[in-house]
Amino acid sequence: MPIATRHRMPVLGIAAAGILAWLYMPILSKLVSLWFQEPEYAQGIVLTVLASYLVWDRRNAPCWFQMVEEPVCWRGSWIIIITGLLLLTIGHAATEFFSQRISFFIVLWGLIAYGMGPQAISILWEPAVLMMMAVPLPAIVVDTITLPLKTLVSILAAAMLHVSGYSVVRYGNILDISGFHLEVVSACSGIRSFFALLAITIVLSAGMRSIFSRLSLFFLLVPVVILSNALRIVSTAALSLRFPAHSVEFYDGFAGWAAFLGAFGFIVGVRMAIDRLSVARKGRE
Incomplete structure (x- = not known):
């Protein structure tokens, strides 16, 4: 220059x-x-x-x-x-x-x-x-993403409750569990935990050289978020039915944190497993 x-x-x-x-x-x-x-x-x-x-x-x-x-x-x-x-x-x-x-x-x-x-x-x-x-997404984008996520989480949660022995009838995003009504609201769709976990995944993948390993970590996000939030609904419903002394919001708060920590631990575990596989592969070479 x-x-x-x-x-x-x-x-x-x-x-x-x-x-x-x-x-x-x-x-x-x-x-x-x-x-x-x-x-x-x-x-x-x-x-x-x-x-x-x-x-x-x-x-x-x-x-x-x-x-x-x-x-x-x-x-x-x-x-x-x-x-x-x-x-x-x-x-x-x-x-x-x-x-x-x-x-x-x-x-x-x-x-x-x-x-x-x-x-x-x-x-x-x-x-x-x-x-x-x-940067916060426009409301119309959030609503477009949240609605199908709520529906998918509701369907999966209803199926899991049914397998667990509960009598469940689903009306859209409302679950009727033996006369107890539980609504899957936007907070339970997993949209917030998805973006939080996406940020964590970006940081965790920063040191990964393999593009395939990075993509594998990112592709796991969506099913992990959906499954963790379905488990959140299932645990909230089960606790509310078994211990009705507390409100649904009380159980849902704990279940939300547990679902996020479980998804976070799973992503970190996969990241560590990928590192171990890479080290083992290099050792064989």
Whole structure:
């Protein structure tokens, strides 16, 4: 790179940071306020911490120093930057907050890729995905995903209760268990635990070199979430029928935590098993 261009890079970096602050400060301040004020979106704080940890963990990558000393000025990054700016424009025009918020992380990723080159995509895709997951999805998207999940969890829970010896009649997302009515609400669909476990899986898969192993870990998420939430419904119903002194919400709270911890333990166990298989395979070679 010419010396004059290299000397202009700090100035360009400061200018880019200033433009980003001017464009996105109002948007980001409202997003952060949403994380702290609404418990439903508090996972954004955790996801930000996890993304920051992954970036810090890769701080010694050679391309970081190259970005400062001799930036690549990758032209392909302009596709990412322009895509982010288009989302910002569309979001402003339609008064749609999701597009505006997620555009910041896309533009930031593009600016880093401009200095680091294509390596930025392979090195920073996990932190970038985590930060995009911290942006609340539009309500219409959440409802579209939640409804079939609730139905599937209800069907599976009814089948498991029937096998366990309970008389169950299902009306949509309502289970009639020997005269006791239990509704499978949105919180029991598994949508929240899915995104939380997806973030954990991204962090756990960060050190895995095999693409097949990574995909195997991700593909397990959906059935694990559905099964764990069905077990949550089954255990809540069983406890409520056997010990009616407490409310359904009381049992469901404990069952929810147990289901999440069980799914988390299963994902971690699969990750450890994959590591052991890799070590055993290397030992044979």
